[in-house]
Amino acid sequence: MSNATVLVVTSGKGGVGKTTSTAAIATALAKQGYKVCAVDFDVGLRNLDLIMGAERRVVFDLVNVVRGEATIKQALVRDKRLENLYLLPASQTRDKDALTDEGVASVVSELRMYFDWIVCDSPAGIERGATLAMRYADEAIIVSNPEVSSVRDCDRIIGLLDAKTAVAEQGGRMPKHLLITRYDAERAKSGDMLAVDDVVDILSVPLIGVVPESKDVLKASNVGMPVTMSDENSAPARAYTEAVQRLLGEDLPVTIPSEKKGLFGKLFKGRAA
Amino acid sequence: MNLLNLFGRRGESATVAKNRLKILLAHERTNDGADAALISSLREDILEVVKRRVDIDVDSVRLEMDRTGDVMTLGIDIELPQEKKAS
Numbered sequence: 001m002s003n004a005t006v007l008v009v010t011s012g013k014g015g016v017g018k019t020t021s022t023a024a025i026a027t028a029l030a031k032q033g034y035k036v037c038a039v040d041f042d043v044g045l046r047n048l049d050l051i052m053g054a055e056r057r058v059v060f061d062l063v064n065v066v067r068g069e070a071t072i073k074q075a076l077v078r079d080k081r082l083e084n085l086y087l088l089p090a091s092q093t094r095d096k097d098a099l100t101d102e103g104v105a106s107v108v109s110e111l112r113m114y115f116d117w118i119v120c121d122s123p124a125g126i127e128r129g130a131t132l133a134m135r136y137a138d139e140a141i142i143v144s145n146p147e148v149s150s151v152r153d154c155d156r157i158i159g160l161l162d163a164k165t166a167v168a169e170q171g172g173r174m175p176k177h178l179l180i181t182r183y184d185a186e187r188a189k190s191g192d193m194l195a196v197d198d199v200v201d202i203l204s205v206p207l208i209g210v211v212p213e214s215k216d217v218l219k220a221s222n223v224g225m226p227v228t229m230s231d232e233n234s235a236p237a238r239a240y241t242e243a244v245q246r247l248l249g250e251d252l253p254v255t256i257p258s259e260k261k262g263l264f265g266k267l268f269k270g271r272a273a
Numbered sequence: 274m275n276l277l278n279l280f281g282r283r284g285e286s287a288t289v290a291k292n293r294l295k296i297l298l299a300h301e302r303t304n305d306g307a308d309a310a311l312i313s314s315l316r317e318d319i320l321e322v323v324k325r326r327v328d329i330d331v332d333s334v335r336l337e338m339d340r341t342g343d344v345m346t347l348g349i350d351i352e353l354p355q356e357k358k359a360s
Binding site: 050055056057058059060061064069071073074092114218221222223224244 | 289
């Protein structure tokens with residue numbers, strides 16, 4: 001029996017930061033010394049390879065493996081920078097039925113033999129790709145933006161996690177963690193954006209981290225480096241790294257990003273206090 | 274690092290992004306899975322030749338591909354067993 005943990009990163013809504021978060025979390029776990037595989041379940045629209053900077057080295061993909069055209073070991077792309085970090089890319093096929101339940105089950109159980117952590121990047125939506133990404137997970141990270149439609153879609157996903165997963169069907173309860181991304185402290189303060197507490201309240205899922213909206217995320221994507229690799233000291237990298245520490249069981253209070261202040265702001269605040 | 278970086282030119286990472294996308298899309302638009310098929314058959318052929326001389330495990334064969342600009346390189350890594358070689 002392996003000690004691997006299969007983690008699904010999911011959200012329902014598109015564009016909230018699932019792929020960015022998958023790459024950042026997988027990298028942060030690998031930096032802690034674990035053997036990690038990030039799996040892209042977004043068949044037809046793969047992008048995790050691009051965000052992880054491995055797009056030029058993809059030979060085979062998840063669908064090739066499911067169909068028996070390649071072995072898992074052949075399809076895995078090893079990261080050039082971290083030797084214990086791997087990617088299993090999605091395919092670009094337009095065939096919606098390319099993934100089967102049995103195929104995914106066997107891929108996931110084989111990956112469990114080789115890795116400590118398997119981080120599954122779910123596609124948006126609630127269709128086959130999304131349900132298969134969560135199907136064999138042990139834990140889930142639910143990614144939400146502090147915005148109404150994103151929160152609503154997360155609620156639907158939580159329903160699926162509690163009904164359509166192998167864990168749920170065996171009468172268990174899937175451990176869930178809420179990750180709020182693209183958080184803008186200034187707009188939350190002025191009341192234009194849902195506050196962290198509001199989102200946690202509505203979804204009733206324990207909070208694992210709050211990642212601030214940041215230009216560092218876009219920069220990291222541009223150069224194909226997960227944000228936890230490109231600049232470890234940037235605000236989003238720190239937020240992801242801390243979220244991973246909590247995932248690993250550390251008792252670390254969640255820090256809500258505060259308003260960004262320039263040097264002048266800081267000096268002024270210091271004087272006024 | 275190039276000189277422009279030193280001066281902190283704006284949008285440097287955007288230039289990297291543009292170049293990465295150009296290479297990738299040029300490839301994806303024309304390729305459509307042909308690479309995987311080619312590499313798969315190359316692998317079969319090479320394995321067959323190697324197997325004539327050495328007893329190897331299919332799983333000990335690693336393929337690596339890299340595309341840089343117009344050049345595509347294919348690396349085939351075969352782990353040979355320690356002791357005996359077939360004659």
